[in-house]
Amino acid sequence: MTPGQRLRQIANLVNLSTPLGxxxxxxxxxxxxxxxxxxxxAAGYAWKIPHARAFTVGNVVLYREPPGVAGRDLGLLGHExxxxxxxxxxxxxxxxxxxxxxxxWSMIRTGTPGLANFFERRAGLEAGGYIDHQGRETARKPTEAA
Structure with a gap:
């Protein structure tokens, strides 16, 4: 683990998010x-809410997939x-x-909880499985210099 990852681990333990997870x-x-x-x-999450394939609480990543499969999608793991x-x-x-x-805010703007959600955009929309079915971009493109 890097020092930053260790610091995150300790912070999420102290701030009670990992114990909640x-x-x-x-x-x-x-x-x-x-x-x-x-x-x-945490593999085998079966509760109906949230509907996501995976979600995170502190340093605990909860997956709907069974043990042995959960955590193998490196893009999704990086997002979480x-x-x-x-x-x-x-x-x-x-x-x-x-x-x-x-x-x-994202629901009001786009009809989905992820597309305009600051946290999801920063975590990577595509890696998190957010697909825009209405033709909008799922990620911002870099602006070109004039």
């Missing part, structure tokens, strides 16, 4: 295992790792409210 993992009867870069992989860092930057649990506001 562990609680959700246990309550939903996920299979928990160590993952790369200080992350924990960026959410883990966002938890640390938002001092833990406040991330949940901020994310909710960003998702609501």
């Amino acid at each position: 562990l609680l959700v993992s246990a309550a939903s009867r996920c299979h928990l295992s160590g993952g790369p870069r200080g992350l924990l992989i 790792e960026r959410h883990s860092t966002q938890y640390a930057w938002c001092l833990g649990l406040p991330f949940l409210g901020l994310y909710g506001l960003a998702a609501a």
Whole structure:
């Protein structure tokens, strides 16, 4: 682990987001295992909400996929790792409210919770599985110099 990854791991433990992730993992009867870069992989999440293929609470990445499959999609894992860092930057649990506001704003603007969501855009829309079915760009293109 890099010093930054270790700092994120400690921050998310202290700010209670990782303990909450562990609680959700246990309550939903996920299979928990160590993952790369200080992350924990919780496989077999079956609750209906959220609808995502994977989501993160602190340093715990909860996957709908079974053990052995969860965590193998490196693009999705990287996306979820960026959410883990966002938890640390938002001092833990406040991330949940901020994310909710960003998702609501995105719903108003685009009809989906991800396309205009600041947190999802920063984590990488395509890697997170956000596909625009109405022809809008899923990621900003760099602006050309005039």
